[in-house]
Amino acid sequence: MDIAVILRQVPDTEAAVKPDPARPGAILEGEIKFVLNPYDEYAVEEALRITEKLGGSAVGFCVGPERSETALRTALAMGLERAVWVCEPAAWQADVVTQARVLAAAIKSGGFAPALILCGREFIDTQEDAMAAAVAQALDIPHVLGAAKIELSDGKVVVSREVEGATLEIEAKLPAAVSCSKGLNEPRYPTLIAIKRSKNKEIKKAALAELGVDPGPAKSKVLALKLPPPRAKGVRAEGEPAAVASQSLEWLANTAKVI
Amino acid sequence: MDFEFTEEQRMAIDGARRFAQEKLAPAVAELDEKGEVNLKALKELGGLGYLGMTVAEEDGGSALGAVAYAGSMIEFSKVDAGCAVAVSVQNSLVNDAVAHFGTPAQRKRFLPKLASGEWIGCFSLTEAGAGSDPASMRTTAKRQDGGFVLNGTKNFTTNGGIADAIIVFTRSEAPPGGKPGISAFLLTKDAPGFKVGKHENKMGIRTSSTTEMVFEDCRLPADALLGEEGKGLKVALATLDGGRIGIASQAVGIAEGALEEAVRYAKERVQFGKPIAELEGLQFMLADMATEVEVAKTMLFRVAWMKDAGKPRFTKEAAMLKLYASEMAHRVCHKAVQVHGGYGFMKEYKVERLYRDQRITEIYEGTSEIQRYVIARSILGA
């Protein structure tokens, strides 16, 4: 079973991100460490487990700037067979729906016809979780978001996902796009040998023109990135547990007015 | 001259950092308290290739080289210096000794198992009466029935309690017409007459195993000899050059970990109405710490590069590196505790452990005094 895995490079969660005063909507990238989107690792791991069991190829697809190559190498070192990468600014500067059209075209190109398209539950940079649904729409296939469990059977995939107050079991016909959540599996660490071998794996650059996708005008513009307003300085209570507790009750009743 | 890591070195080091944060960090405080080894993590590191970083691929290693190894060691040491020394002993002392001095049969039998972490190795040199002066050792190996019989007790052996493969140094009988010397042997823990002795209760690196190794009429076949009979000191000294890279990386990692803790704490801790990081006296202290770490790190990667470049000997440079890095770590950890004030003295704070862990780096694999002696001899042409 062939599987496409959508990959994205994002700043490490620990990174101190700051708005770039010269480029509205962008962050200062100089000091930042970029990594493979943490949720993508669940997608890569799942793709590897499935192809290790059932055979087939697991191939990565990425829309992203030049620096993205390190994230692709990480995914290749984990075990993806090869990667296809669209790195034109017109592609990666576009919104998620347009990026999904580009990815859909890239996935279909070269005669690759995956039964499953996997991606991470959310991109932790833009905090968007729409990619799997948008790619599915572009490919005219069904989707399921936020998989905590994936089971394959005979032309179908059954996915468990959490919604408010319930766990849903959703069955989708293949081919389908599924986004992967934490809990799905435990992503492997690349072995050092696999890191060395990944150097020889193919990363193919695909151009928008050859994919036949015109991103069109921007659908939305980030006018500015701003820091969240700082929280007002809080109150501190120290001392005997009983005294601390009663101080907090008073605060809850009189300041927060929660009780 | 190129100061950039290659892509694969960078990925190996990133992987080490992540492993340290995800697998070592959650367990280290408790294991330190109990004095226990994180054997599960160590085995996992073997599976990933971190226990065979300088072993050739055909021998089952990952052959990433000394630079990637030093960078990875820094990451392990920042978090769990005890686990890091186990990694260092396996890579620098055991694997390198077997790779350079082992017969084809020994390499084939030991290296794939060591490089994959299936076997943990140790390097048993020190004795109660032979620390900095290994030539005064009293453990003996006598020829008997075409093999050898070992008698004596080694002490302070890192990885002793978890070792499957053992390199041990003994006095040997004079060959016909020759002089008595030191010989090295390579054996497995099931050798008759061998047993692990006392487990040491240590001040630092408590997540590593340090034991006595007891040999009582321990019979070994002739092919257990590692290198030539009577030339064991050569095995020990050549291997220790590489070992110093491992211990220097450990010191750099501990120091960098302490520096990071100090910086974080200085930004959080408020006194006199502002974070203490805004006090000039403290800023200067942190600046000195950061500079010293950087100097040692630069030396470290240069010596590691010399090893990767196949320079035949780098004894002087390795000695300078180990001397500087370990004493630097002492100064940096001392200051890091100072930055923390009273909290730095408490076990709840990581610097307390780093401070204890640092101390041994000035002692093992050649004390600072021995390093100075080696350096002096080298520059005086003695």
Next chain:
Amino acid sequence: MAGIIVWIETANGEVRKASREAAAVGLKLAEKFQVPLAAVVCGADAASAAKLGRLGFAKVFSADGDALRAYSSEAFCGAVAEAGKRLGADLYVVSATALGRDLSARLAARLGAALATDVTEVQWDSPALTVVRPVYSSKLLAVTELCAPVKVLSLRPNVFPAEAEREQTAEVVAITPEDLRIRAQVLKAIQAAQGVMDVTEAEVIVSGGRGVGGPEGFKLIEDLAKTLRGAVGASRAAVDAGWIPYKHQVGQTGKVVSPVLYIACGISGAIQHFAGMGSSKFIIAINKDKDAPIMEKADFAMVADLFKVVPILKEELAKALKK
């Protein structure tokens, strides 16, 4: 702007609170841009659809039928798009619940629309449609203008005030989506146990971290949560240690919550955790470590042993709430 459609999500026949919030934002946007507004609801009977008038809708599109009984992205998406077509809408508003996020994503792709998810603020004085949404682990806020002809918004639950109910009945227009292919369908929904509230819906969350020490420690957390009729949350450290299931995890790799009150017990408050609960209205932290990052961010920080303070707090709260 030509018209606005608000998708109303129901659970067991009831309108979700989050949808009442979306209704309020829809009303306000319709007023701002002076355009018609309608709701769309799937799988509801005519009477309950008419009741949506209480939320301020004069018109409600109701899509019913077997295909729409349970949520399906494609069928629901078809219904919402059909409603939009009927009204001539070019702006779609949903709440960013699990299903709302799912629907908005598919809908935006289907309509080639501009999409803004998990919106926490609408800039009412901007002439264009400009919203604010958290990005980069909520370390920054992106002020985003939606400029495509068609736009889709999903709103973070518990952030916008819900619409107060009023006496009004809506005109109900039954619609049937053209394409009712269902290629992904819910086989079964396993409801959470009675009285166990999901963290994303709760107004009060009591959360435990490494300091809770083990699964037994979570008993204390649960007791306090129960007293406050709230949900139990957890930090990644507690989940990774196996003390509590993943569905309780709050933070970057867990759930994003915006309760009125968030009580963090034995949680140090890493950036990743804060990304999930930083928009809580009030934060109380209980921690032995006075220098833990959470203590700086909390509105009320208690430097104390949670094992001593939490039981007292529970007793006292129980008494106070009884009154």
